[in-house]
Amino acid sequence: MEGNWSYDKTKKEIRININQLQNDGSKFSFPIEFGIYSEGNDLPQIIRVEVTDQKNTFSIPAQAIPLEVILDPRTVLLAAWKFEKTN
Numbered sequence: 892m893e894g895n896w897s898y899d900k901t902k903k904e905i906r907i908n909i910n911q912l913q914n915d916g917s918k919f920s921f922p923i924e925f926g927i928y929s930e931g932n933d934l935p936q937i938i939r940v941e942v943t944d945q946k947n948t949f950s951i952p953a954q955a956i957p958l959e960v961i962l963d964p965r966t967v968l969l970a971a972w973k974f975e976k977t978n
Contacts, residue, residue: 892972896925898956905951905960909942918945926964927957935964 894909907925911918920943926935940949962974 892970894962894972894974895977896960896974897977898953900956902950903952903954905953905957907940907949907951907960909947909949909962911942911945918943921968923968924963924965925951926959926961927951927953928959928961929953929955929957935961937964 892909892911894907896905896907898905905927909923913919920941922939923942925938925940927938928935938951940947960976962972963970
């Protein structure tokens, strides 16, 4: 699995892309959590979404750019992934 996140200042939202990378064309449906860290908060806001396709995009309202967005902050998934911030 691989993905990225960015912040849209105009729409005031975090945009998250998650892609499943199975080589045989199969896809899985599963819940996934993101930890959104913002200034002034020690603990992240946990957002849960459902991954249903090979390529998934999620938009999460946010008034300010997050300090960090962490994939699976509680380490629930048994998966390997690459997840990073993009501009």
